[in-house]
Amino acid sequence: MKKLINNVDDVVRDELEGIQLAHPHDVKVSLDPYYIYRADAPVQGKVAIVSGGGSGHEPMHGGFVGMGMLDAACPGEVFTSPTPDQMLEATKAVSSGAGVLHIVKNYTGDVLNFEMAADMARDEGIEVESVVIDDDVAVQDSLYTAGRRGVGATVLAEKICGAAAEEGRPLSEVADLCRKVNDNARSMGMALTSCTVPAAGKPTFELGEDEMEIGIGIHGEPGRERMKVKSAAEVVEILAGAILDDGVIGSGDNVLAFVNSMGGTPLIELYIVYRDLHRFLEGRGVTITRNLIGPYITSLEMQGVSITLLKLDDELTRLWDAPVKTPGMRWGA
Amino acid sequence: MNSVGLEEVLAWLREAAARIEEQKEYLTQLDSAIGxxxxxxxxxxxxxxxxxxxxxxxxxxxxxxxxxxxxxxIGKVGGASGPLYGTMFMEMAKAIDGKERLEAADVAAAFRAGIDGIKARGKAEEGDKTMIDALEPAYAALQEAVASGAGVGEAIAAAADAAARGMEATIPLVARKGRASYLGERSAGHQDPGATSSHLLLAAAAEAWGS
Structure with missing residues (x-):
């Protein structure tokens, strides 16, 4: 294993200290328990938004803390859910009394820990709503599994809900908006290579030199199928085809197209994927009116890409365009 | 042993911790196959x-x-098992609040509350290939022993035996909950790590409270 780390046990702590040093005006970092929060928290009168999950997906979630997005993020160990004590402390630190929204990716550990944290926060008199994101169409048999995983739509929900909270909208509306994003967004990813969790020291799974895994989760969980590597255009057809087949997005729709690197895929390839996605969607009568291209929800150093499409209306478009100022996403501010 | 007090409960917890430490590689190995x-x-x-x-x-x-x-x-385990076992211990605590000593029936009532807590949190049922597959048979055996007038030691030993059988019976099951469920049919043929740690907890109690 080759990694730029100092000590396997200190990976998350060292990263958090780096974030604090790099962005002292935007965020503060708590090291016991771990959480990152807005430097100006709690923002009076504003609904606070808290998210979190295992580390290794950077910039999500810690990089999205700041004006117009999250109020706090709780990082767990690499690919391990954070714990309720972190979420409770983060919730308390950013709560202004206007209520707190927990945005949770649908992974069993994340869901259970956030549920406990929400119970504990309510016991302390804080109004909490939780919305679980489950946009991954790769999980087909969702009745007989833990359900569809939460992936790319999480980034979009955090941005859009952050903008709504910034406008002073009440908790119930911000939570409804989060559900609306989840209902109108679908994702699917693929991997060209595996990734290595520092504590494990060896790749999470093996993938042959000429193979790719289609429908992968963000921790290298198995996907739909393994096949020989294909061209970018063919991969786009598989991923975007599966998204459109799910039936939520189709001809005549305007969408936000999010082409995400799993960590190891460079921008040159992301733009090729974007070009092919643009062509594919045009052929299917879907119009891209907004886009996001880059590494936003990653799986350590994995090479691969995920595509997320979000059906846009005027409200979602306006909130997407609203100013945001975080270490990982910044415009208009 | 006909009833247990604080001393015996602490002895159980120490035994449980020792067994988990001893078996940690084994538990992780089971988990690497399907989790x-x-x-x-x-x-x-x-x-x-x-x-x-x-x-x-x-x-x-x-x-x-x-x-x-x-x-x-709850604070240190993470993943799904932290909140699940945390909930079990929290519900057991509530069920026996204020009691100085626990008779076999009290242990059974606390255990029932603990399992109900796990099920409410994790939404798993028997047959989903989870810790419930060890815990529910253990409760049934415990309850039966209590009904026939057994003391704590004898009842918990019966529960531990039933948990072992339940744990082994998870091997052919296809997982329907947790990360193993994404494997679908590929999860069959492996013993569930959660059911295995649940059995360890009961075996530790049987050891600590053996008559």
Whole structure:
């Protein structure tokens, strides 16, 4: 294993200290328990938004803390859910009394820990709503599994809900908006290579030199199928085809197209994927009116890409365009 | 043993922590086959923290001891098993709140409350290939022993035996909950790590409270 780390046990702590040093005006970092929060928290009168999950997906979630997005993020160990004590402390630190929204990716550990944290926060008199994101169409048999995983739509929900909270909208509306994003967004990813969790020291799974895994989760969980590597255009057809087949997005729709690197895929390839996605969607009568291209929800150093499409209306478009100022996403501010 | 007090409960927790430490590689190995290869590491970290807590703040009664373990597991285990086992210990604490000693029937009532807590949190049922597959048969055996007038030691031994059978019976099952469920049919043929750690907890109680 080759990694730029100092000590396997200190990976998350060292990263958090780096974030604090790099962005002292935007965020503060708590090291016991771990959480990152807005430097100006709690923002009076504003609904606070808290998210979190295992580390290794950077910039999500810690990089999205700041004006117009999250109020706090709780990082767990690499690919391990954070714990309720972190979420409770983060919730308390950013709560202004206007209520707190927990945005949770649908992974069993994340869901259970956030549920406990929400119970504990309510016991302390804080109004909490939780919305679980489950946009991954790769999980087909969702009745007989833990359900569809939460992936790319999480980034979009955090941005859009952050903008709504910034406008002073009440908790119930911000939570409804989060559900609306989840209902109108679908994702699917693929991997060209595996990734290595520092504590494990060896790749999470093996993938042959000429193979790719289609429908992968963000921790290298198995996907739909393994096949020989294909061209970018063919991969786009598989991923975007599966998204459109799910039936939520189709001809005549305007969408936000999010082409995400799993960590190891460079921008040159992301733009090729974007070009092919643009062509594919045009052929299917879907119009891209907004886009996001880059590494936003990653799986350590994995090479691969995920595509997320979000059906846009005027409200979602306006909130997407609203100013945001975080270490990982910044415009208009 | 006809009833257990704080001393015996602490002896159980120490035995449980020792067994988990001893078996942590095995638990992790089971988890790497169908999960994310951290169950032993996480459980060991949690039970170590629980013992440290109990040592640093000696509990006044059984409920306080169980609550202290719950908080340690919730804060230190992570993943899904932290909140699930944490909830079990928290609900058990509530069920026996204020009691100085536990008769077999009290142990059964606490155990029932603990399992119900796990099921409410994790939404798993028997047959989903989870810790419930060891815990429910264990409760049935415990309840039967209590009904026939057994003492705590004898009842918990019967429960531990039933948990072992339940644990082994998870091998052919296809997982319907947790990360293993994404494997679908490929999860069959492997023993569930959660059911295995549940059996360890009961086996530790049988050892600590053996008559």
């Amino acid at each position: 994310d290869a951290d169950h032993g590491i996480n459980m060991n970290r949690g039970f170590k923290a629980a013992l440290e807590r109990l040592e640093a703040n000696p509990p006044e009664d059984i409920a306080a001891a169980l609550k202290s373990v719950a908080m340690a597991l």
